[in-house]
Amino acid sequence: MDKTWNNKAWFMVLPVLVLVAFSAVIPLMTVVNYSVQDTFGNNEFFWAGTEWFKETLTSDRFHQALWRNLMFSAIILAIEIPLGIAIALTMPKKGIGVPVCLVLMALPLLIPWNVVGTIWQVFGRVDIGLLGRSVTALGIDYNYTQDPIDAWVTVILMDVWHWTSLVVLLCYAGLVSIPDAYYQAARIDGASKWSVFRHIQLPKMQRVLLIAVLLRFMDSFMIYTEPFVVTGGGPGNSTTFLSIDLVKMAVGQFDLGPAAAMSIIYFLIILLLSWVFYTVMTQAGEERR
Amino acid sequence: MARIDLDHIAHAYRPNPTKPSDFALKEVHHTWDDGGAYALLGPSGCGKTTLLNVISGLLVPSKGRILFGGTDVTRMPTEARNIAQVFQFPVIYDTMTVYDNLAFPLRNRHVPEARVDAAVRETAEMIGLTDKLTQRARGLTADQKQKISLGRGLVRQDVNAILFDEPLTVIDPHMKWQLRSQLKLLHKRFGFTMIYVTHDQTEALTFADKVVVMYDGEVVQIGTPGELFERPRHTFVGYFIGSPGMNVLPAEVAGREARVGGHAVPLPRAYRRPAGKVELGVRPEFVRLVDGREGVPIVVTGIEDVGRYRIVRAQLGDLELNAVVKEGVAIPSAPRAVFEPAGVNIYADSHIVEPEA
Known part of the structure; x- marks a missing residue:
């Protein structure tokens, strides 16, 4: 059969290309443009070359923010993924419990990010917050505005509260798609609960877990609003993550050049780490074939 | 191996059944011989899977008792009944090799590894998967996976019965014949009590010594293929079996x-x-x-x-x-x-x- 070559087909993808150009490519290019120039205001720009990149890559401030961000992502993944799996396993599979649980789980996801921040900001206050007052009443010295560890605990608790639901819902979707026959066969084979989890549930959840890990990693690595509302990056710089630092630099200090260079590096790190996660997890799946 | 007695078994999915129409499975009272090959035949929704689940222990019947070799097992859970079941869709443990799949039921019962190895190799021989033992089960074809499901039943050589729930649904037609004759052969050689649920008359008639025909929750006839053909005890048996029907x-x-x-x-x-x-x-x-x-x-x-x-x-x-x-x-x-x-x-x-x- 002869293939028909028709270059008119390109016109069909044109609208999408235009849309992507305006929404992503052109803004990104302006960032690239800023990253290689310096300005002293008055809309005057001077060529700076790779100077901002060198400066960012060697700056302690950037290293610390990056390190904090990696720690934060690692901690919330280590908590949210196992906790999400555990909650999904205990959720009912049928009956009126199902919609009730699903709605309860979806609630935190429906709250705007800045509102989540405000809720926890108030919740954790030692003078009027329920959490802050209760913890202090128990004799524990807690104040997220002064102690870096308390600030970290608060921000992590908030993220766990806000986003574990997403992991739960994804895992639950994976779990309910397992046919009953698997469980029946496992009972007949005399499998323990752990065996059922290890050999049936976990392998069947693998795909959704990949998505959960990727989403949670990317989101937590780009986190801005919630910690900004709660701690403003403090006390000191202890909860200043990359995005908070970036905004301080670009909007607070109006250092467009260094901020642009940092965004590009930031973007490349996310891209790289997502690719690593994806490759590692899909290969782990492939090996089992 | 055991004789199976169904002692006035009936089951309703709703609580407090009164009318006969409340019962998904109307009263069955019959003895199935040790080592027999039985087929439960009937259209979808006739209660054959309900009866199978009562035997396997996934359902406790609303009425009656079920005995394996004279012991009452009505309230015993599936895992304590020592039965094997092959489901409509192959159930395999994706992440394990064929060997580990076959060894799984034995290892769960803490059988010494030397005996596990012997049993697994013997079973692999029976189902013809000896050359695939070290492969991951995930990559196999549907009929090979179904053989593994079957093998996990056969590996415990003391099972009371092997139950089949429409096991050939996902198998290619030319493989169906082969698997069915292999089952028949295994049955002849090892004398397992086999119960086979199907809605395909050819499958039932070629597989079973005795065919149990069910219709609308009722066992309408239990007989050899010859009896079902010559003396259908119910008009349903007449037109369900035979092509064209009676x-x-x-x-x-x-x-x-x-x-x-x-x-x-x-x-x-x-x-x-x-x-x-x-x-x-x-x-x-x-x-x-x-x-x-x-x-x-x-x-x-x-x-x-x-x-x-x-x-x-x-x-x-x-x-x-x-x-x-x-x-x-x-x-x-x-x-x-x-x-x-x-x-x-x-x-x-x-x-x-x-x-x-």
């Missing part, structure tokens, strides 16, 4: 004569006038087409040639009648139909009526 014609019966569509049909034996809706059943194989004065007049509406025989579709008055005519036998131009007495059964309200002694 002709079931409304009739009036008195003594040694039935009247069908206004014509007299002689009966082999005398019947007392049965109560209820009376029907005469005759398989197409027992309908002879003749030229002459014998039999009842019919109008042929169509002939289907299916190779070794032809199916003649005809009208007897306004009743439909099928007849099977062997290859090489001529079909008369204005035929009349003769019902061979040996193949004629009388039914009242769908159940067979015994002739007077």
Whole structure:
């Protein structure tokens, strides 16, 4: 059969290309443009070359923010993924419990990010917050505005509260798609609960877990609003993550050049780490074939 | 291995059943012999899977007891019943090798590894997967996966029974024959009690020594394939088994004569006038087409040639009648139909009526 070559087909993808150009490519290019120039205001720009990149890559401030961000992502993944799996396993599979649980789980996801921040900001206050007052009443010295560890605990608790639901819902979707026959066969084979989890549930959840890990990693690595509302990056710089630092630099200090260079590096790190996660997890799946 | 007694078993999915229609499975009272091959045959929703689940222990029946080898197991959980089950879709443990899949039921029961190894190798031999033992189970074809499911049952050589729930649904037609004959062979060699659920009559008839035909929650007949063919005890058995199914014609019966569509049909034996809706059943194989004065007049509406025989579709008055005519036998131009007495059964309200002694 002869293939028909028709270059008119390109016109069909044109609208999408235009849309992507305006929404992503052109803004990104302006960032690239800023990253290689310096300005002293008055809309005057001077060529700076790779100077901002060198400066960012060697700056302690950037290293610390990056390190904090990696720690934060690692901690919330280590908590949210196992906790999400555990909650999904205990959720009912049928009956009126199902919609009730699903709605309860979806609630935190429906709250705007800045509102989540405000809720926890108030919740954790030692003078009027329920959490802050209760913890202090128990004799524990807690104040997220002064102690870096308390600030970290608060921000992590908030993220766990806000986003574990997403992991739960994804895992639950994976779990309910397992046919009953698997469980029946496992009972007949005399499998323990752990065996059922290890050999049936976990392998069947693998795909959704990949998505959960990727989403949670990317989101937590780009986190801005919630910690900004709660701690403003403090006390000191202890909860200043990359995005908070970036905004301080670009909007607070109006250092467009260094901020642009940092965004590009930031973007490349996310891209790289997502690719690593994806490759590692899909290969782990492939090996089992 | 064990004899299975179904002691007045009945099951309803709703609580407090009262009417017969509340029961998904109406009362069954029967003994299944040790080492027998049984098929549960019936259309979807007839209660065959309910009965299977009662036997496997996934369901506790609303009424009655079930005994394995004389022991009451009605309330015993599945894992304590020592049975194996093969499901409609192959159930394998994706992440394990074929070897580990087969070893799984034994390892869970803490069997010493040396005995596990021997049993796994023997089972792999039986199901013909010896050369695949080290492979991941995930990459295998559907029929190989189904063999693993079966193997996990066979590996525990002391199982009371092996239950099959429409196990060949996802298997390619040419593999079905092969797997079925392999099952049959295994059954002959090792004498497992096997219970096989299916809605495919060919599968049931080729696999089982005894076929249990179910209809609308009721066991309507338990018999050998021959009995089901010659003496269907229920009109449903008549038209569900056989291709085409039995002709079931409304009739009036008195003594040694039935009247069908206004014509007299002689009966082999005398019947007392049965109560209820009376029907005469005759398989197409027992309908002879003749030229002459014998039999009842019919109008042929169509002939289907299916190779070794032809199916003649005809009208007897306004009743439909099928007849099977062997290859090489001529079909008369204005035929009349003769019902061979040996193949004629009388039914009242769908159940067979015994002739007077």
